[in-house]
Amino acid sequence: MKKQTLNVAMIGHGFMGRAHSNAFHQVGHFFDSPYALRLKVICGRNQAALEQMAARWGWEEIATDWRAVVERKDVDIVDIGTPNRLHHDIALAAAQAGKIIFCEKPLAMSVEEARRMADAMRGRPNLVWFNYRRVPAVALAKRLSDEGRLGQVFHYRATYLQSWGPDPARVGVWRFKQSEAGSGAMGDLLSHSIDLALWLNGDIAEVSAMTHTFAPGREVDDAVLLLARFRNGSIGTFEATRYAIGCRNRNAFEVHGSKGMVGFNLEDLNRLHFFDAAEPPVVQGPHNLLVTATEHPYVSKFWPPGHIIGYEHTFIAALGDFLSALESGQTYHPNFDDALKVQQILETVTISSKQGSWIKVPGAPA
Amino acid sequence: MKKQTLNVAMIGHGFMGRAHSNAFHQVGHFFDSPYALRLKVICGRNQAALEQMAARWGWEEIATDWRAVVERKDVDIVDIGTPNRLHHDIALAAAQAGKIIFCEKPLAMSVEEARRMADAMRGRPNLVWFNYRRVPAVALAKRLSDEGRLGQVFHYRATYLQSWGPDPARVGVWRFKQSEAGSGAMGDLLSHSIDLALWLNGDIAEVSAMTHTFAPGREVDDAVLLLARFRNGSIGTFEATRYAIGCRNRNAFEVHGSKGMVGFNLEDLNRLHFFDAAEPPVVQGPHNLLVTATEHPYVSKFWPPGHIIGYEHTFIAALGDFLSALESGQTYHPNFDDALKVQQILETVTISSKQGSWIKVPGAPA
Amino acid sequence: MKKQTLNVAMIGHGFMGRAHSNAFHQVGHFFDSPYALRLKVICGRNQAALEQMAARWGWEEIATDWRAVVERKDVDIVDIGTPNRLHHDIALAAAQAGKIIFCEKPLAMSVEEARRMADAMRGRPNLVWFNYRRVPAVALAKRLSDEGRLGQVFHYRATYLQSWGPDPARVGVWRFKQSEAGSGAMGDLLSHSIDLALWLNGDIAEVSAMTHTFAPGREVDDAVLLLARFRNGSIGTFEATRYAIGCRNRNAFEVHGSKGMVGFNLEDLNRLHFFDAAEPPVVQGPHNLLVTATEHPYVSKFWPPGHIIGYEHTFIAALGDFLSALESGQTYHPNFDDALKVQQILETVTISSKQGSWIKVPGAPA
């Protein structure tokens, strides 16, 4: 069977550019799909870096003008991996040009931007790289929750702890600039935690938050903390920071419900802890699940039971699911609308931090 | 050498009565002290239970009128382990009678009560059973912090997670009654976390908090969550709950500073996790310390290296330290003044929860 | 109810003397029993140490001639905690005098000695301090095994790893002397592992072993390794050493059966790992059991759920069970006959080590 080719243009060529390039290459090796992805053009501002990247990852062409790229007739997918500042303009142009769009998170610099982007793409194929929904262990947590094995949720607790904030070598990066990133730990880390929370535990009704910047003169938040009330009656805490010395990448959550509990930590990506309160007390204790069984989400796509996967596979699985949705005409999640809801939470967090009080989250689009 | 005998009167005979009785018996086996404790009289309302307790633990007499007991000439120490409602009156009467006082936590039902108690006992020997300061691993965390091995603290994170809140068998206990307990998870669990935080990380400047009651009709809080700003510039989150299904007794904290991190969980009482950012990156990772070495706090009092201790030893060590301070004329901590500071935080948490905003913590007594 | 008093004479006053003294004091606080233990006399060679020990632990008298002590009419129980060399002579004299006997492990210096001791006490109350059977988590493993939840056992794996062998401060201790200890890691550590294995997995049919001494000139084994075939068809490995740098007290075992697995490590005394192969694969994973639930063995004797116990409680629980068996006239285990079986394995291990081949274990007494 001949596969339909989809030509990809990728804007941006940093860490995320590598992760996306890898996914474009690998998805066909692990996922069945009628589409073949062609790495058509990579676009950025640094010619030398683009050439290296193209040579290494097999991009056919390089380009430095994203406006020209997104309008190319031979481009089907525009993948946005630039600093946050550019997401909105690129996405709107690509939408105008009728492209499929993939976009890094956070979706935009503001709710206003995000809403325009979501409006422009509603009903059309798009994806936001909230890749952690595709961690097998996280997908398993979702499945257990959907099956009612957590019961009525009481508590949700999320941390995203990194430690590179004080690193003098990183002082100049765009992620520390308000004009480029829009925020610090909030958009970079908290956005992931919020996306997972909305997916796993439903809408957040209101928040009380604080942001904090430890580094003198830094424009963006180094840390953000919040309390939350979910619509389902549960309550939660969130903490995202670049100043958690000792933690490289602890993107973790725990959910306690009337019937059970799940716990996850990205540093142990292949594990899920599941406590089943329906078991006899004598054997009640968190199951330390190595999420590599045939019965677990995504595992059959990759390697036999007991063989773990890494960070990059979350991008491959997201892309695999997207292509499957594309084929069947279903709506892929998380998409721009989902990311708009995250953006609304972030904006509410910002307001709450400034006002020092609880703020209700505005209703999300139907 | 003949030891001086101190006669103890214990008011209350529940779970804490057992833990205290054990400490009175055991302290002389493990700690050097010029004092011998004599279990003189146990006092409560249930005659049959008192008789059983006295027989099992060797209390010489039983009594049902605490007012008479605290005034007995042959009583040196009054140990208060009743429901919270009675702490204040018993303590004031015992202070009036010139006794040494030990009191369970939380110290009182209000700051007003606590202040009167602290005023009455200031400069005189007293102890509050915030026993977790005497966990060897916690004392080691304090030592590492005092030695500057954490550097400037950025983040403090504490949880006290239990799961018996929904248990129908516990519905009638005094801990669920406002008039007996004053609060729920707040006084019972959060008070411990706050005491440790103040000890390990210094004063809290302001808090933003929420309380929540899951059980319909219940008078006290099932959970309390808060964000905090410490005077040292660090920020923190606290969560105490009786609805964390999957957690029996997770009294845990983590502290991230510029030079290192410590982490503790009461369910693994004999362990401390210590991350040393001064090490070469290639070997940087949390040290999983089995806190049973001769060099660790309290260990030489108990068993040889590698032999763990249990929950009850924290009471023994607290008492051992108290008797040592008594002998040398030093002030023991945590005492009523320390517990008053905790009570001030709890009251600030309550106000913040009602107002939905940040509230500054009133200055503690000098 | 007036309790019957049993007078105890303890021979030996080292580490084990403290652990036993504590148990004698504490058993009545936690276990119901019609017997009251009276710490009558402590016996040893060092007068000053005896006096200190007696003062601290409440022994009424001290003595230096064990032969006189074991014949005292006012002694009911003789507790042997001396270096191994003396176990046999003291036990035989105490048996002759009609006493109840408690003895430290290993029971004797040889099978011949052990057999005489077991013969002398068969049918009469006696106890060997293989205390680890009374760890709640270990007792839970036994219960799960007895209930068939492991199925047909395939593999048994035990390690007892300590690290003080190279410590220059310990060079002169009796445990390094052949004439005092009889063996090194074998009698000290392996004996514990073997006792647990026989209890949890039944008789061992044959072994292939090696001993090794790392320290030049040392008389006893620093390490002993063996392969084993059990009578139930399972196979096993054992490793006991004082040269496992990094491990203070890792007395651990794992059992894999057709239906499940259990895993234990003394350094985490309050935990048992239980894998249930009968569960749906999607939630199959080791349950990390905090063995502090009311439903778990021994827990109701000590503290409420979630409050851990320590090393010393294993002695208290052993003693509690012994007194209960004494009252009901049942045979307590592990006793001299059980310890004789351990001694037979140790002797077989020694022979196998010398011959470098598999050796069948002689049949144990009926």
Added chain:
Amino acid sequence: MKKQTLNVAMIGHGFMGRAHSNAFHQVGHFFDSPYALRLKVICGRNQAALEQMAARWGWEEIATDWRAVVERKDVDIVDIGTPNRLHHDIALAAAQAGKIIFCEKPLAMSVEEARRMADAMRGRPNLVWFNYRRVPAVALAKRLSDEGRLGQVFHYRATYLQSWGPDPARVGVWRFKQSEAGSGAMGDLLSHSIDLALWLNGDIAEVSAMTHTFAPGREVDDAVLLLARFRNGSIGTFEATRYAIGCRNRNAFEVHGSKGMVGFNLEDLNRLHFFDAAEPPVVQGPHNLLVTATEHPYVSKFWPPGHIIGYEHTFIAALGDFLSALESGQTYHPNFDDALKVQQILETVTISSKQGSWIKVPGAPA
């Protein structure tokens, strides 16, 4: 820079075929090398499976006659991933044809075969897929050992525990057939453990071993256990089994030396436990290293710090190192000579198992 193309022929298309195909694709994305690999031809017996595999992984051609394939002029590398029975004949033919050879482990069915293969390829580029040397955590263990941070090694302990042995769905697989596999757990699992042991701890002098088959009528060993004496004076235990219910893929080792300890478990591939006995006792404890720092082996090739890798990356890293050695003319390890040494251990294990006694390992080729 134009890269030199190396054409690969892969014989075999099972699980290993997928892992190798992935490595051929991915090596150029992560490792610098002057070689470009071209997936020229995949060879096997099942035409339909070959076509699927070729389509998915981009093999240009398929073939069913390995003899023809290995003689093709346009093939530079022959990669052998067939059942063990064929390794020898294919390797000798490929050697005869002057090819670079990659071969799965165990290298051969016997020492005799392995020796002929090693003789044929000595001094010429070849690789054996003992991929676990390239786990970053394992490479870090090797580095720490080479730096002297373990000191004089006392103990080596390895397990390779899987649990699919009793699975009825696997009854017919070639791995259970003597004629296809040569052995069971021994060649499949123990060979990996032995390769790592020889690399990390040097030559093994003698072994005492047993094999065991649990399944009635099965031709190969389900489990193999052994004790070992290393030439460096340390002693070790090894256990490999397909009947360790509860363990999917626990390829683990621990090394205890006079100065430190390392511990690894493949189920937590990105972690290494390192105990440093040179540290002050108060902070001595295993460092739980998340081996994802820039300073760690291989990490800079893959993702930024804190982002874990998976099973497949070990093949990519092995291939990356091979191509680097090829370019510089250095000898790659592990190669056929290294695998011959493993084969000699396996044969010694077999003899020891049959004779029930210690057997010296014959000297390896210089």
